[in-house]
Every structure is written in C-alpha cells, then in structure tokens.
Amino acid sequence: MTELTQQQFFEQLSQAVVDQDETLAEKIATIIVRNGLDCAKAIETGLGGGMAKVGQLYETGEYFIPDLLVCADTVQNAAAILRTGLLQNPLSKGRVVLGTIFGDTHDIGKNIVALFLNSAGYEVLDLGKDVSAHLFVDEAVKWNADIIAVSTLMTTTMKNIKEVIDLLVAENKRNRFRVMVGGKPISHDFATKIKADGYANNAVQAVKLLDDTISKLRRNER
C-alpha cells in the first residue's frame, strides 16, 4: 500500500462518518485492519476528522441532534474495529467524570457530550443527573480523573456549578482536576467568573476543548 492510498482510505472513512453511513464506515475500517494500515492514525485523522467536520455542520445548522447521534454511533462502531488492529492497547486520552449539576434533571445534552467524548477516545464516568458537588469531587478522586465536566440546562441551577469548584478549593484539590462547564445558559463569561478551566458550546467543541486541555496537561507533566 502506498502512502496515498492509505490517505485515501482515511478520507473515505472520514466521509462515511459525515454521511452517517455506518455500514460503509465499518467496511472501510475492516479493510484498514486487514491491510495492516496505521489504525491509530485511522482513528485520529479518519474518524476524528469526520467528527470535526460533523461539528462544523452542526454549528451552521446543517446537521442536527439526530445527525450527531448517528455520527457518534458510526464512529464508535468503526473505532471498535480499528482498535483490533492496534499494536498495543490504546492509551486512553484521559479520564472524565461528568454529570448534570444538582437541582437539574435535564440530561439529553450532557448524554450527547458523554457519547462524543467516548467516541473521541476518552474514558467517561457519567454520574447522571442531579449530582451533588460532593459526588463530583469524591468520584473524581476515587477514579483518578483528569477532568470534571459539569452541565446544566436551567438558569436557576447555574450557580450550583460554582459549588463544585468551591468544594475542590476547600478540600485543597483544585489543582488535581480541570473543571469544564457547559449547557444552554452557560457562557464563556460565566465560566471565567466561577473560575472554571474551560467552556464548550456543544459536544464537538467539548471534544476539542478537552483535547487542547489534555495535551497542555501532558506537556506540563513531561
């Protein structure tokens, strides 16, 4: 196989994700594994590239929530096939503890974020909805998470998110985790105000935010 055809396969894989063609994506993934192509790169540029494109389409309104869900499914199934061709066990990109803040029981958006983070190669512990500040912190410690991701849909429960950060500070654990926030009423300003580490506007942005954050973290660790 020449470099060019490998690249072509990745592009086709990426397009299959954008086209929401699960069968085609799985077929290409299988060919990539059989031919001993670079599966790690296929996950990163093929599937990852496809998801980035889907994110753009979502932001312009071309794609909608059901499209996101099908794309995430497509990525997950193809990734499962590609992982069988990896030389070593895939390294998790990072560990994320996530949930809807206490006082709020809306979780559809949060679930989509979890699905996307998972598809992008993160280990996700979803604590569900109406999650107390203590549970966020305790589970993050227990699970040795890198990231705590907190969501809310309601204006009335936004301020509850700050309690997670306050608790981390009180328990002297603020530096152990990066705290990401999101949800309909949340803005960049709000995130800055409560001293969160980052804000994402949608599931695809959340993946990008975590990728940037984690790579910075790892660089500092080295």
Next chain:
Amino acid sequence: MPEIIFANEQKTLSVTNGTTVLEAARQLGIVLETPCNGMGTCGKCKIKIGSDYFLACQKNITENITVFTENKENENKTLQILSGGQSCSCQLKPFISKQFDGEKTVVYGGNSALGTESGDTSKSCYGITVDIGTTTLVVAIINLSSGKEIVSESRLNPQSTYAQDVLSRIHFASNHEGLNVLQNVLIDALNEMIGTLSEKAKISTKNIYEIVYSGNTAMLHLACGIDPKPLGQYPYLSQIHGGEYFTALKLNISPFGVIYLPPIISAFVGADITSGILASQLYEQKETILFIDIGTNGEMVLAKNGALAATSTAAGPAFEGMNITCGMRAGNGAVERFCINNDGSIDYQVIGGTRATGICGSGLLDITGELVRQGIIGKSGRFTSQKTIDGLREKDGKKVFFVTDDVYLTQNDVRQIQLAKGAVRSGIESLLMKMNLKKEEVNRIEIAGSFGYHLNEKSLLSIGLLPPEFEGKVTFVGNTAQSGGTAFLLNVDFRTKMLNVASEIQKIELANNENFEKIFVASLGF
C-alpha cells in the same frame, strides 16, 4: 461617570464605566426585548448610536452616548392577544354576594361578611379575571349579577423587561429584592389596567370585590410575592397549592376585596391549566381528549373517560417568534399566514395589512409546514438540494427561504422550531404511553392558549407537532385560562370540585421517564 441619553424616551442616566446599555435601560424602566437574556445571541435588543447599530446587552458605556431604541410604544396596541375562550355553561352562584338591609349593604364572601357599604349598592357587584401569562396579561371585568364580561384588555407582562423566560424570572426573583421588583411591576400594570377598564365600563373600582388569578405556577408565585426558588430546582416543588384566598390590599379594588387562586396542579402545570380543564369540562367527558396549551411551557392534559394525566414540556419561546432570526410577536407587520399554491406561487397574510417586517409564531409554523409538505425541507429538517422553489436562495453562503426580500427563514430557525415542536410532540407521546393509549384512540384534540388560536391544523400536522392520526380531530378552544377563570368567579361550587379534580390528576415528570431521550430525539424530525 459617563452619561447615557435615551433619545426617544428622553431619559438620562449616569452610570459606572462599563455598564451595558441594557443594564442602564433596565434601571430606567425602558423596555428592550431580551429573549436570550443578554447573552448576545438573539439580536432583539438592537439599538442605534450615531449611524451604527449595536446590541444593548453587549455595548458597554465608556463615554457619554446618545442611544436610539426601536420604538415599541405601539406594540401593546397592535398585539393580537386573545382574551376569550370556550367556556362551560354554569349556574350563577358567585362567591361574592351582597345584601341591602334597608340602611347599608353587606358584602359577603361565601357565608362570612367581608364588609359593609352605606346605602344600597347591591346592584353594583363586579369581579375580575386575570390571566397572568409569562408573556401577556389579560384582564377582564365580569358583572357578577349578570355573569357577563363587560370589558377586557391585554398587554405584555411588564416583568419580561427584567427577565424574559420563566426560569430567568425565577432566578431574578430568588432574592427578596428581585421578587419585590417583579411583584410590584405586575401590581402596577394590573392597577393601571383595572383603572382604564373600569373607566371604560363606567363602574367604580370600589365595586370590584374579587379577582381570580389564572396563570402558570411561577407567575402566581411572583404575583403573590412568594419565593419561587424551589420551582427552579429539582424536585421542582410549588410553594402554593391554590384553592386559597389572599387579601387584595395592593390592588386598586374594594378595600375588602379578595384574590382567589384556583388549584395549582404542579410546579409546571399551573392554575391556567386548571381553568382550562374546567372550561373544557375534561373531567366529565366520556371521550378521550388531549388538551394542549401550545406556548413556552407546552402544558398538556390527557383525559380518558374522566381520568386525567398532565405534564409540561420545555418548548421554549420559538412559538412566540423569539430566538428566530426574523421572529416577532403577533403584532402589526408580522406574517401570520402562509401557503404555497400548486403552481409554486406563494400567498401570505400580514397582520394589519402592512408591509411584512417579521414572522410571528403562526406564520413560522405555516412556512415550515408548507416547506416540509413541498419537500423543500427534508425529514431531518435540512433544506434539501433536490427540490427548489422561488424564494429559496443563498444568503451569506447559506440556504435561506425568503418570504419577502426582508423577511426570511434560516436553517437555524428551522432547528429552533424542531426543538420546540419536538418537545411538545414527545410530551404527547409520553402521556399516551403512560395512559396506555394508541394515537388513533384519541377522539379530540383541544388546542388552548391565545397563541394556539391562530394556528391551523394542517401546519401542526405537516411539521409533526401532532401525529397524522389526529387529522380532522383538532379544535381551537381559545384562551381557556381566561374563560375558566370566569367560571370560577361565577360559580363557587367549581372551587371545591376543581380542588378534587386537581388532586386526582396524575402528574407526569418527563425527565423521570427513562425513554424520554429516545422519544424526544425521534420527535425532532418532520
């Protein structure tokens, strides 16, 4: 400190450096539309400084400026708010009664005397119904001796100046000061309306003895000055249950007047729906009936042989034309009807017969419904490339449907409509499931709410807000919060009756339904 001048309103304010124009406007009581609550996304708070346009919520005041706002002064005059609705016939037996004893007139509330008036005033006995909506207020004066409505008036709820949607309003009122502000602006508006209405009806406000507050649960908390905070936090508990009386001291009616609050069903299904159930007599019908108030909260009640289940869905403000690029309320200039003819030409109707300046809720549903029916918008909600039509053109590189050169519908607008109708549809599906009913078993669909009255069945079916099985079964019953409120006013027996009905309603919290996410996602498509 820099100074800001609002030229149209002729008001000036000195502010600390960096204050936004919106904050200054709010301090001066100047109304600017802020459906996105000052996030800078909806573009409705546009103002003009010099020859440039800015968003009031994003523009910081750092020097002396003069600001021109869009003149909304006439909006209350042209706004279409429906005040009447379907009602039930009832025997005249009001809570308030009067008796002249030859010297003075005693006013009774039920069996107890509320007060006395000198001379014979027994012929002058009036009550008021108030529908406190998140967006609109409707006030009507009812003659308690004849049962007739004499006059009514509607206007925008002044609380929306401070916080547009229900949740932001709960948030705003979650401290004592905020709650006071919201209660007071409402009371002021009600007193103003009561004043003009009684003048128009040529009656004395002293002869008004009872006010029935219909409205959603959050609005009733605010109206009664009760902390609404628990409504905005799981488990979403109402602090008041209705079926109770408050003094009306702050309201400009008889000094011994009372306020009656109809039974409240839950935190998100309020007394307005109880009034609706009463007006439609849902608890007595042998048929299977679905009653929906299509609005920001999308409350609905399913009745099966008198057994009732209720829920509410977070439809958001799209149906009111908010968060929509060219969206506006149903006032002059709004496209309210739209259709595509067989030859591909379009017809539309503008409120007030003027040039089209925007699209209101009913217009939005018509346009979307017609584009779906013609296959211009596909099942997923995307503008398709297979079919084309006059008006479908590119704007800034994106496909947009132009109704006129200035008024159009974007792809993102269609997404907002999908979210709103998906919320209502998934509520319907969940209720049917809960009561083990098939769609075809529903005999009648009653659409309530002043907004609902302007919709047409075809559009509701085309966009899938209602399933196809409901075709031909839809009736529009109008503002039943108002007509049901009148029934409460005119016959006191309904008060005990509805207390029982409300307590027996099965309350469904959609967020607790494990399948809700699947149902919601499936309901988004067309």
